[in-house]
Amino acid sequence: MGLFTRVSKIWSQDMAIDLGTANTLVVLKGQGVVLNEPSVVAVVESKGKKSVLAVGDEAKTMLGRTPGNIQAIRPLRDGVIADFIVTEEMIKHFIKKVHKRSTFANPRILICVPTGSTPVERKAIQDSALAAGARRVQLIEEPIAAAIGAGLPISEATGSMVVDIGGGTTEIAVMSLGGVVYSNSLRVAGDAMDHSLQNFMRKEYNLLIGDSTAEKIKKEIGTAIPTNNNKYPVKGRDIRSGTPKEVNITEEDTSEALNPILKDMINGIKDALENTPPELSADLVDMGLTLTGGGALLKNIDKRFSKETGLPVHIADDPLACVAIGTGKALDQEETFSSILSEY
Template sequence: MFGRDIGIDLGTANVLIHIKGQGIVLDEPAVVAIEKDSKQVMAVGEEAFRMVGRTPGNIVAIRPMKDGVIADFDHTEAMLKHFLTKVNAKSMISKPRILICCPTNITSVEQKAIIEAAEKSGSKNVFIEEEPKVAAIGAGMDIFQPSGNMVVDIGGGTTDIAVLSMGSIVTASSIKIAGDQFDHEILNYIKKQYKLLIGERTAEMVKKEVATVAPGGRENDMDIRGRDMVSGLPRTITISSGEIYESLTESVSHIVQAAKNVLERTPPELSADIIDRGVIITGGGALLHGMDGLLTEELKVPVITAEEPMHCVANGTGILLENLDRISKKKVKI
């Protein structure tokens, strides 16, 4: 088989790979487990994620992406190589073309780092596209018409908000508050309130099962286990949705404010379109209970959660790959 086109959603929390003609072929956590002394990679993705918080002292599970950008270049490259080998991207006669997504406000240096990592992992041509634009396309928006579309993409490391028209971003904002921050708020709340230490995975479970951002929107309880900070022994506590609501209020208010700021900078004609069409939320954060209702209330426009919000960016890369030859792309020269 000759060159294949590959779309990569290189997220802070997860990496998704879309191969043209096949759809999404990989969806794994962006985690690398390394041996401390030799710096040797022990495991990548799902296997490494299972090790988070459960490894002996000489093995550490790290996330090479932070806030949507590369925090650890070598391990990002190793992770990409591993995933591309896993989906058989290298068994082709010619190297694949890769379309990769990044947050809206990253610097040209950070863009170059992403492209370099993709090229070193075995690509012929690397194209970069902004995440909210790709998320909007993947959510089914027709952003190539002369009308306003607004998307709020709440990922792991960043929340990207954009108003799009004629295939381009009109106004946008990217803030470093998203799913990871919610996990930290939950973790810190339980630490402060109950003097109990829990791991990131437990915090994430609480976010999915119990958390809500709508007052009184959910009345779930959950037993969680951790280590008592006073006795040092394991302990179980029960937490409720109401408590978690309190702990997330501040973080969520930053996302609401960022969305308001984008709307305030939007030309009036496009604002009128957004009132008619509504706002679409994508990314893992879109699944946080009550998020659509809260944004609807605060922004005074209808807010809808996309179908399969976590797959929107990867699906969007697939649609753009179909038109890769036709649509002019930003290719960053190194």
């Protein structure tokens, strides 16, 4: 390696960002995932002026627990930017955090976006990164990044199907020859599962629970197919008396609560299969579909999807990092993947 390439490599600040509704991951070129934190920003308001108090891990612990003048915000709620200014602050913070020597921070940034996002939303994401100090911003479609991360043969003339279940969106895509043949972005994913659990607890047990408690239930005993009758204690507030109360729930409860969300996803997968050209459908029967995103970790989701679609269902190796890993690969192998990157 010559001196010039060596120096430019050290100074190269190129990075890839998986700007998720639930988690943001940052990959530095050639270095893999260097940051993985919740997409949460705590903002404090005093004398009508807002300033950022904490970002990421530190801010997440404040969700639902803040006093009046502090607000913990998830700026990307439904897979798109709900709060432009706060998103920009969050991107800035994460860029600064990975580039300790801020003088060199002027990176080319590759960001993945949901396939269902509109041109206006894509432009907003790009503008946020530019305002945060990026020199150049390129975008990659989330399911393509997920497929690259999962090691699927997307450049070949074979059909590959990815279902990425994140916090805000479930992305369903069929790919072949490096392109997306069919895609659909459902605005139901992990957050919707949490809300379904909250509704269920209110209706069945008269119990009010917060977002974090619902997420915890989902991760600890949530299941797509119940397998046992173990009891799990849930604390919340009784609707009628207003006082704290604890009830015991079972896997059966969670599968009932999550069922409408899982049904929406299964219908989305069936739509994708109906809209896939026959040659590629035939490939999918053999290859099956691959689940990525945090939702892929829901217990028995693979078995349930397989049972209802008739396809083999695989779970990617590291579902939560899969999109970021794929985006990082696209950054590292710029020439191979140039045709799938876009810019506005």
